[in-house]
Amino acid sequence: MGRKIAIMGAGAVGAYCGAHMVREGEDVTFIDAWPEHVEKMRQGLHITGTTPEEEFTVPVRALHLNEVQQLSKEAPIDIAFVCPKSYDTAWSTMMIAQYLAPGGFVVSLQNCMNEETIAGVVGWGKTLGCIASQISVELYEPAHVHRGVKKGGAAHTVFRVGEVHGRITDRAREVCRLVAYGDSAKVTDNLWGERWSKLVANCMQNGLSACTGMSGNEMVKTDAIRHFSARLGSEAIRIGQALGYALEDILHIDPEVLARAGEGDAEATKAVDAQRLAEAGKRAGGQRPSMGQDMVKGRRTEIEFLNGFVVRKGAEVGLQARANATLTDLVKKVERGELKADPKHITELRLN
Structure with a gap:
């Protein structure tokens, strides 16, 4: 607890994971390029799923891109989840990188293989990956994410967190703990596979x-x-x-x-x-x-x-x-x- 987290690109996956973190008391800032989405999130980020138990609304801190500069006056970011579409990876990483703590790092929580792009901005030593497998979430409307499949639980591990070098580290375990609020998760020594x-x-x-x-x-x-x-x-x-x-x-x-x-x-x-x-x-x-x-x-x-x-x-x-x-x-x-x-x-x- 106590780490400062940023969700850079609060689309379906980023908003879904971040909302679960906030609900569990984590310090999360959401950053997104869609103005209406940001404004609606400030009123509450709404999550729905295939069962009534999955539905909740949580108030969150959300920033427009032009407001990210506010972070320079605050404690630095410990973990930045970069979650936009792949074509926006480089600039999103560059924007959040300047607000990282000395020991801070970036996690690619995206489709595709973007770790190399992220490492080109922050270096391999500050780059981790996280796969969301068969999560099936959709941003139906501003500040409303719906998950169309039941949670994986023991039957299917949804989140797989890994270091680029394959070793199991404390920071990989920490990321695993955070995403596990949303569904089953594990640390993998086979990120590339x-x-x-x-x-x-x-x-x-x-x-x-x-x-x-x-x-x-x-x-x-x-x-x-x-x-x-x-x-x-x-x-x-x-x-x-x-x-x-x-x-x-x-x-x-x-x-x-x-x-x-x-x-x-x-x-x-x-x-x-x-x-x-x-x-x-x-x-x-x-x-x-x-x-x-x-x-x-x-x-x-x-x-x-x-x-x-x-x-x-x-x-x-x-x-x-x-x-x-x-x-x-x-x-x-x-x-x-x-x-x-x-x-x-x-x-x-x-x-x-």
Whole structure:
């Protein structure tokens, strides 16, 4: 207790985690670029979920970007959670870095692999990572975050906190304690493997939702899209293996089984289909992955930091990622207004 915490980019994940910290008595300052969201948070940050017990409203301290300079007159920040979209990582880190305590550090609580970008600003010694796995939160309106899946609890560890060097440290345990207010958490010695595994899961879902307009369940229940999703995952898995990452289960599926399914293995495909359809039956029907939400809201997507990132890393190790490259191109066309979101972009796709 007593540490000063900043949430830089109070979107769905940042606001959700920070609200739980505040409710438990932690000293948290929320910083965000959306003026209406900041003003509403000052009246109370509202959290809802799949059960009545998850609903609460907590008053929080929230700052507009132009008010961050107030921090120079206060005790410095001990832990800064950087939580914006990946394309805003560098400037967000730079903004909060000048207010860090001498022993302060930055935690990437984001999709994608942004630790290197953060380290480019504050150094590797002040950089940690935290993966939020299958959290399914959405900022429905200013100061209202809804979680569309039940809490992971013992069945699924949602938060995985790790040092870039893989050692278990006191500060990693401290971050784990903080995020555990929101759901199950652990400290991992495999940050990079955890990161790439989460990246694979995102690559299988986010861009597909953005270019088709479909919810997560709708995509899983459509054979052609589910199988294309497996191909996306397979390419990313093979590239992650070539990069030397020790991959964890992806969507509760062994990565090797998922990779073989994407490569056309009938037995693996049957196993993956059964698992994914079973999982879809447990989720609320209309929840879109985050990039699908961004497309509906007219926001810039993270496609170049997900599927596009896989393509670029594949080129480094001499592996093609044709499905990921195709999806990246489709999402960018929808984002620019050249195409409308439509399942036909995938169901009618012919890709050797």
